[in-house]
Amino acid sequence: MANIQKYLKPEVARQIKRLDLRAQFIVKGFLHGLHASPFHGFSVEFSEHRRYVPGDDPMDIDWLVYAKTDRYYVKKFEAETNITGYLVVDASRSMGYTYRQEMTKFDYAICLAAALCYLMIHQQDPVGLWVFDEKIRHSLPPKSRRNHLGTVLSILAKLQPSGETNIAQCLAQIAAFLRRASLIMIFSDLLADPEPVIHGLHRLKHRGHDIIVFHILDEAEVYFPFKGLVELEEPESGQKLEVDAAAYRADYLEALNKFREKYRQECFRAGIDYLPLDTSMAFDKALFEYLMRRKARF
Known part of the structure; x- marks a missing residue:
């Protein structure tokens, strides 16, 4: 970590240190008393x-x-082989949204990604990174050395969500790039047409990859806590719509539930792990519970 800090602004170095400490806290709590990897299931x-x-x-x-x-x-x-993991992080503009939580969706995503990166490196499994919006913006090849965690965190800590998103196209690029079965961990709000995204997920699964989708939404996007006349803005296109919150809430929540349920059903059908989250949930608790469920299956 000291070598990384030489090349970073102090505020970025502090952010990396916070991510590193959060990751250690989650992973050490999970590993206490456990002897088996939560990522068992490979040969x-x-x-x-x-x-x-x-x-x-x-x-x-x-x-x-x-x-x-x-x-x-x-x-x-x-x-027979180590598990090779890839963190696939959505850095499009919509991931920067927050209503009243301390963390944006993007902050939440990188905390989860940092913890899983720490966990895999602790197990001496190589981890790579892809960051995308409408195309892949950053990539790191998978490595298992301890200092690789600092490299991953230094990229994540400096990022700011921006640009539109094209999840399906980025998944297609990843599928074309990978030559061996890997563990692909996706962190996104999935705010795009679900059909091509689901097709991209199925394509990855068909090629033998193990996939975990962390579907991260803001608390307000899940519960719609607004009152009176509110102006809603589509974060990537900038389009605005003024609505009466009370009249709009039921239709909105129904559409959201259908949206999440579609992903849940399609992922279940394909054997893909789907974890719906929102920023009001303690991310360490959510991750811990998921890893325990995953470990129990193998």
């Missing part, structure tokens, strides 16, 4: 037997060996 191969010790999973006991020796042995497995 493993049998390695050897060893004596059973208290704390081992009884499910790993080899009962055939027990029948022959009258002693407990467990099967030891090891991963």
Whole structure:
């Protein structure tokens, strides 16, 4: 971290340090008492037997060996390859929106991304980064060295959401680029026509990638807390619409629920993890609960 700080403005260095500390807090809390990666599910191969010790999973006991020796042995497995992860972060203008929360959607996204980056590097799994709006703006090849976390954080900490978005096109570019099965973690508000985005997600899944979609919306976008006459502005086009909040709320919430439900159903059908979030949720708690659910499945 010290080497990075030499090349950054003090306020950017402080932001990276905060991200690093937040990431450590989440990951250390998650790893406490756990021995297995939450990203299991990729191929493993049998390695050897060893004596059973208290704390081992009884499910790993080899009962055939027990029948022959009258002693407990467990099967030891090891991963054939490390999991390669990619953080795919939406930095379009709409991600900079916040109504009354301290964090914008983009702030929320980079805190989640930083924590997952820290987790994977802690496990010695390589992590890469793509940042996009209407096209891919930044990319880093996957690495597992500890100082790579600082490189990722230095990029994320300096970014400001801007520009329109083209999620589907960026997913297509990522699909064309990747040559081996990877873990792709997407952080976006998904404020685009869902059909081409879903097609892009299915294309990635069809190519063997494991995908997690963190669908991040602002609290106000989820609960519509406005009253009286309000002027709504589309953040990327700048188009404005004045509405009576009370008359508009029911239709808005119905449309939002359909929007999120479409993603939930399509992701479930394709075997893609879909996690709807909003900025009123404690991101560390949301991530912790998700990782625990994911770990329990494998």
